[in-house]
Amino acid sequence: QASDWSRNCRGRTMSSSTLVLERGTPVKATPNRECSASRAPCRALAEYIETLTIPTPGGAHTKFVVVRDLKAEPEDLAEYPGACVFHEGEPQYGTEEGGLQPIYDPTGDLQDGTQLFLVGELKVDLQVHVWTNEIEHREGVLMMLEDAMNPVEWMSGFFLEMPHYHNLRASFQLMSMAYEDVDSDTQRRYRKCTLRVQAICPYARIFGLPRLRPRGDVEVS
Numbered sequence: 001q002a003s004d005w006s007r008n009c010r011g012r013t014m015s016s017s018t019l020v021l022e023r024g025t026p027v028k029a030t031p032n033r034e035c036s037a038s039r040a041p042c043r044a045l046a047e048y049i050e051t052l053t054i055p056t057p058g059g060a061h062t063k064f065v066v067v068r069d070l071k072a073e074p075e076d077l078a079e080y081p082g083a084c085v086f087h088e089g090e091p092q093y094g095t096e097e098g099g100l101q102p103i104y105d106p107t108g109d110l111q112d113g114t115q116l117f118l119v120g121e122l123k124v125d126l127q128v129h130v131w132t133n134e135i136e137h138r139e140g141v142l143m144m145l146e147d148a149m150n151p152v153e154w155m156s157g158f159f160l161e162m163p164h165y166h167n168l169r170a171s172f173q174l175m176s177m178a179y180e181d182v183d184s185d186t187q188r189r190y191r192k193c194t195l196r197v198q199a200i201c202p203y204a205r206i207f208g209l210p211r212l213r214p215r216g217d218v219e220v221s
Contacts, residue, residue: 017044020159038091040165041199046085091124149174170201
């Protein structure tokens, strides 16, 4: 059976990206691509975090007020509790077994008649930067995130399905956490922490390949 947390979320459709809760759920690739492969897991993780409920004392907060994909603009006003998901270091592009192969379907056919091919695999470390105003709120956020980063019993980490990137799946694994407690922040009632999450995302592209139409020659004598 899945954990209590995942049972509470079972069947939930998120704003875009969707948590994969059942082992063996088939992937249904689509032609839709709204962002690059490097940004896709960053956006997916932000959308996932945006749906989570924070167990804080007295019920002062139930969800993040704001969750941003990539860093906020300087003119944006801060809201608490808030989170920002962004790249740490450079995304690494690579290939698996060095081949260009169709994925998820022996023919690679998509709805529009084109074919989706796996070019390689992208690995990137993501930072989840959390801002709160109280120590208790920060601890509530961390408890929630620790559970959310391991929502099912059949794997360590989790998969998110990404409609914004061909409906493919990225895997995520919580790697580390650090508190940010400096005097200047404490005086302003900022209680911050940073989580590092490793993401692995398919790097794919669409090709319109010509169809082979076999035709037999028949000779009549």
